[in-house]
Amino acid sequence: MVAFSPYDTIVAVATPPGHGGIGVVRLSGPEALAIAARLAATSHRLEPRHATLTRIDDPTAAGVSSTVALDQVVMTWFRAPQSYTGDDVVEISGHGSPVLLRRIVELAMGAGARLAEPGEFTLRAYLNGRIDLVQAEAVADLVNAVTPLQARAAMDQLEGTLTRAIQRIDAHLFDLAARLEASLDFPDEGFHFLTRDQAAAELSAVRAALDDLAREGKVGRVVREGRTAAIAGPPNVGKSSLFNALVGASRAIVTEMAGTTRDLVTERVDVGGVPVTLVDTAGLRDAGDPIEAEGVQRARDAQAIAALRLALVDGSAPLGAETRRFLERVAAPRLVVVTKRDLPQAWDLAALGAGGHDAIHVSVVSGEGLSGLRDRLVTALVDREELRDVPAISNIRHLALVDEARESTRRAGELLDAGGTEELVLAELGSARRALEQITGRRSPDELLEHIFSKFCVGK
Ligand SMILES: Nc1nc2c(ncn2[C@@H]2O[C@H](COP(=O)(O)OP(=O)(O)OP(=O)(O)O)[C@@H](O)[C@H]2O)c(=O)[nH]1
Ligand SMILES: [Mg+2]
Numbered sequence: 001m002v003a004f005s006p007y008d009t010i011v012a013v014a015t016p017p018g019h020g021g022i023g024v025v026r027l028s029g030p031e032a033l034a035i036a037a038r039l040a041a042t043s044h045r046l047e048p049r050h051a052t053l054t055r056i057d058d059p060t061a062a063g064v065s066s067t068v069a070l071d072q073v074v075m076t077w078f079r080a081p082q083s084y085t086g087d088d089v090v091e092i093s094g095h096g097s098p099v100l101l102r103r104i105v106e107l108a109m110g111a112g113a114r115l116a117e118p119g120e121f122t123l124r125a126y127l128n129g130r131i132d133l134v135q136a137e138a139v140a141d142l143v144n145a146v147t148p149l150q151a152r153a154a155m156d157q158l159e160g161t162l163t164r165a166i167q168r169i170d171a172h173l174f175d176l177a178a179r180l181e182a183s184l185d186f187p188d189e190g191f192h193f194l195t196r197d198q199a200a201a202e203l204s205a206v207r208a209a210l211d212d213l214a215r216e217g218k219v220g221r222v223v224r225e226g227r228t229a230a231i232a233g234p235p236n237v238g239k240s241s242l243f244n245a246l247v248g249a250s251r252a253i254v255t256e257m258a259g260t261t262r263d264l265v266t267e268r269v270d271v272g273g274v275p276v277t278l279v280d281t282a283g284l285r286d287a288g289d290p291i292e293a294e295g296v297q298r299a300r301d302a303q304a305i306a307a308l309r310l311a312l313v314d315g316s317a318p319l320g321a322e323t324r325r326f327l328e329r330v331a332a333p334r335l336v337v338v339t340k341r342d343l344p345q346a347w348d349l350a351a352l353g354a355g356g357h358d359a360i361h362v363s364v365v366s367g368e369g370l371s372g373l374r375d376r377l378v379t380a381l382v383d384r385e386e387l388r389d390v391p392a393i394s395n396i397r398h399l400a401l402v403d404e405a406r407e408s409t410r411r412a413g414e415l416l417d418a419g420g421t422e423e424l425v426l427a428e429l430g431s432a433r434r435a436l437e438q439i440t441g442r443r444s445p446d447e448l449l450e451h452i453f454s455k456f457c458v459g460k
Contacts, residue, residue, distance in 0.1 A: 006127050009035060010116035011108040013101045014459040020096030025104045026459060027090045028083070028121055031112050036075055036090040038111040039104070046077040046090070056094070056104060070107075071100045085121050086128025119456025123449065126441065133441025133452065134163050137395055140456050141224060149273030152390045153223055162392050163440050169209050169405075170436045176202050177429045184422050199425070200416045203409060206432075210406045213393050217402065219386040220394030226268070226275030227381045230303040233312030234326055235259050235283025238339035238364065242312065243267075243280035245364040246374070252280045259283060262295030264302050272378035273387060279306065284326060308380050309334040315361065316343035319351055327355055335360065335376055342366045397452075401435045408432035 009029025015022070027035055036046065041055040051074045058070040073094040083089035094100050109115060117123075119140070126136045134157055141154035156162070179194040194202075231239045235258035243252050243265065252265040265280040281299030282292065303309055311330040313323050315338040327336065336355060341363035349356040360376060362369035378384060393399060412428035414420075441449075 006124060008114045009112060010120055010124075011035075011105050011113035012116035012121070012459040013098075013105060014091070014121075015096065015101075017098060018096075019098070022093045023096035023098075023101045025092040025094065025101055025108065026116075026121060027092070027108060027113060028085045028087045028116075028124060029113070030088065032088040032090045033077055035108055035111045035113050036077070036092065039092070039107055040075060041069070046075055048077055048079040048082075051076050056092075056107065058103060058107065070103060071095055073104075081128065081130070084130070085124035086130045087124060116458055117453075118458050119453035119460055120458075122456060122460050123453045126449075131158075132163055133449075134166075134395075134398065134439060135160065136441075137397070137452060139460065141395070143460060146226075146268055146275045147223075147270040147273050149223055149387075149390065150275060153220065153394050156390055156392065157394075162398070165209075165213065165392055166436050166439050169206060169213075170433055172202070172206050172209075173409075173429055173433050173436070176206070177426055177433070180422050180426055180429070184426075196416055200413065203413050203416065207406065207409045207413065210402055210409060213402050214399065214406060216386070216391045217393045217399040219382050220391030221396060221399065222274055222382045223387075223391055224394035225396075226277055227307040228277045228279060228305070229308040229310060229377060229381075230279040230281055230299075230306035231310045231312060232281060232299070232303045232326075232330055233283060234314075234323055235285055237283070237312045237314040237317075239283065239312050240265070240280050241364045242310070242337070242339065242362065243278055245367075245370055246271075246278055259285075259287065259289070259292050262291055264298055271374050271381075274378060274381055276377065276381070285322070303330070307333070308377070310377075311336045312339050313337070313352075314339055315345045315347070316340040317346055319347045327352065333380055335373075335380055337362055337373065339363070340365075341368050398439050401439045404435035405432040408435065 007030065009027060009031035011025065011027045014024045014026040033046065039056050041057045044052050044054055046052050053072070053074055055072050056070045057067045059067045071094040073092050076091045078084070078089040080086060080088045092104060094104055105115070122136050122139050125131050126133060138154045138157035142151060142158060145151035145154055176199065180199060183194055231243055233239050240252035240254045240261050244250050244254065247267045247269055251267055253260055261280060261282045266277055268275055268277050279302050281302055282295035284296055284299060287293040287296050309330055311327060311334045313327065313336065336352065336359035338359050338361050341361040342365040349359055352359060360369055360373050362373055378387070393402065408428045408431040412425050412432070415425045415428065
């Protein structure tokens with residue numbers, strides 16, 4: 001069993017830290033209603049799914065001898081099992097001040113609640129059978145989404161699209177296994193229930209469905225996890241200017257002096273639905289100044305690990321040996337970007353030879369080339385065609401299990417072809433089904449649960 005008891009009543013602030021119009025404290029468990037009643041200063045009885053305006057008093061406010069009013073709140077009771085967690089839940093909406101909300105949590109703890117562990121509300125929903133594991137993970141993805149496409153992919157999974165796809169494949173495998181089993185149990189009829197050819201044909205349909213998922217997963221992962229693109233180039237070519245233009249804010253310092261940027265500056269941007277972490281880096285040169293030298297080292301490190309490099313060269317300055325050396329060295333995958341298109345150009349793309357045939361001209365002054373560059377960024381990171389639909393699967397845990405299932409079905413197919421026994425084929429089909437069941441959590445070891453839910457933050 002997971003480390004913490006599912007029978008306690010738990011409490012946590014559900015809204016993010018900081019000040020807001022309202023803030024929500026969530027209580028869940030068998031004592032939720034009783035604890036909320038103890039906190040409420042007025043004697044209104046809570047009705048299920050009715051918002052009740054009441055007050056919370058603080059009987060032990062520091063330095064004050066008598067009870068003081070703490071906050072005016074709205075309490076809403078969601079009666080079990082019709083609640084997020086499946087337990088009794090009371091949501092207390094107070095004014096969104098961290099001190100008030102913290103105090104409400106403390107008072108609830110004084111009245112018998114325990115502070116919730118990260119992800120514990122969602123874990124309860126899972127343990128109570130309200131949602132499966134895919135949906136629980138989708139809650140975390142939805143909360144963490146930074147692009148609308150990411151949010152849509154998570155919402156689809158929360159609504160059960162992936163679960164249903166997995167269930168369809170699993171049902172097919174189950175049916176196939178049952179018929180093979182029947183052929184075993186009634187050997188006189190031989191392959192009466194299913195010929196080897198039929199079995200092979202059905203198996204390849206299952207494998208095609210798994211292959212589709214795996215293919216979608218490639219895009220899905222990019223949408224879910226995002227990618228890093230580093231802006232690279234010699235000093236003063238306009239790296240920070242382009243970074244700011246793509247980010248849409250003046251994040252990095254821009255000056256006419258070479259060697260302005262030293263630290264890495266990173267920002268997440270939505271590029272066609274893909275969350276891209278853009279990294280602005282120091283201009284590459286042999287720097288005498290130790291601070292700049294450190295910046296150049298960091299720039300090289302960041303460029304080495306990025307999924308893509310934007311290789312910037314200044315179109316308005318002569319194409320020197322240093323720039324040529326830079327272009328030779330910058331690793332693929334990369335996009336060559338020629339900057340300062342609004343100024344008179346000192347050379348044309350032919351001067352870059354083969355490396356220049358797909359270079360892009362941009363200017364942050366006129367805005368030329370920027371939307372084209374965004375498009376090229378997306379295509380360099382994912383297959384555009386595949387990005388048209390919301391990917392059904394995006395989580396690496398799910399994909400690893402899909403791969404396991406693919407591998408088992410591949411072996412089952414080989415066995416069928418090679419005349420292997422039904423028992424051996426059945427064993428492979430069984431492994432494939434076990435892998436699929438782990439995706440939705442119908443079969444999952446406790447450590448896996450802890451691992452998944454510990455990545456949530458408190459209050460979810
Ligand atoms: N006209 C024009 N000037 C630009 C453009 N992009 C950048 N500049 C100018 O080029 C100079 C250098 O720009 P930065 O963005 O600081 O260049 P950088 O590559 O980040 O420079 P370092 O950080 O020093 O390596 C500044 O004076 C910018 O205003 C452009 O598209 N057109
Ligand atoms: Mg810079």
